[in-house]
Amino acid sequence: MTKSESPIVVIYAHPTPGHSRVNRPLAEALASQPHVDVRDLYRRYVDYDIDVVAEQRALAAADTVVLQYPVHWYNVPPLLKLWLDEVLEYGWAYGPGGTGLRGKSMLAVASTGGTFDSYGPEGNHGHPIEAFLLPLEQTARLCGMDWLPPLVLHDADNTNAQVLAEHIAHVCRRIGAHGDSQEAAGAEVRG
Template sequence: MVTENQSHPIYVVAAHPNWRNSHVNRQLRQAAASAEGVALCDLYESYADYAIDVQAEQEKLAAARLVVLVHPVQWYSMPALLKLWLDEVLSYGWAYGHGAKALQGKDLWLVASTGGPEASYHPQGYNRYFFDAFLPPYEQTAALCGMRFLPPMVLHGAHSAPQADVESHVATFAERLRSYPEWPELAELESTATCDVPDADRPAGSASAPLQGDL
């Protein structure tokens, strides 16, 4: 499903392999779907066959000012279809690389949930690292595309979170969508890092491959 409204260009890409069993992400998806001026792509509904319409997705991204990734954390990363979406849609020569400016100056916001509680993301916890240790791939993806990575919104312990906490989380998410780009902290964020990929690092014929493909 893709819904859109061009009056306020926010593109929400939601990925959950099983919405029926979602305690948090289903409500975030519903909040995005009902938010005015937000275009929503439910990846597992739109591309259940994993055949992504790259041109259509690139058009949505090009029209947006803010791109939001909404997903549960699975094995310290994103669901498989969202990873495929990144591989195919953020292509060399369009999203990054020589002359690629399609996403330059836009914002990328991660809205994620974890099954483990926040205390588990600690050197003494069973996840062994603070949650920030798992964010560099997102941050660097944004930087390579010339985007600004906004502070993530994360709900820990989603499996057992009290309904009041979930409702508060969803309400904050909805308010953020409504108020963007009037977020006080945005004025304090540093400008996007410059990450130029030399042409020599991309052999001829590799334009459609992921960043580290063909190794």
């Protein structure tokens, strides 16, 4: 089995990976896992010209699609949004004949700059993180995918090395288990 035929495809999107304390080391750890294909969008598509056929081919061979990214203005980074718009096209991912993703799973692995407490009714952001992930959840459902409970690391810029290492290990276990009931619950790390 080649990396392009991996049952787990990680769509990694970090616009400035050199400044990443969480996502870059996590992507590197995931890339070392067997049966995991990490597709670094910002390295692969520096010109934003996405190879839709290649991306759809990778997704078609996968059982689980992981979206790994830092939260930007309550959303995914711009290239990941473009990727979603272009790759998950009508007639392939949803709509008449759109069965390319049906029966697969989607997992969001996100990091935030805000603290755990800032995501809630009393916090700066006024809503839990799940409210900001709702468009991804609905996208998965529209495409006939199972939405897995997300994994979120809060306060990523201030997370100590031990919490970061534990988060990376947890994500690697969860992705390696991608369906094991013991790892089925999502997690939010306070950082």
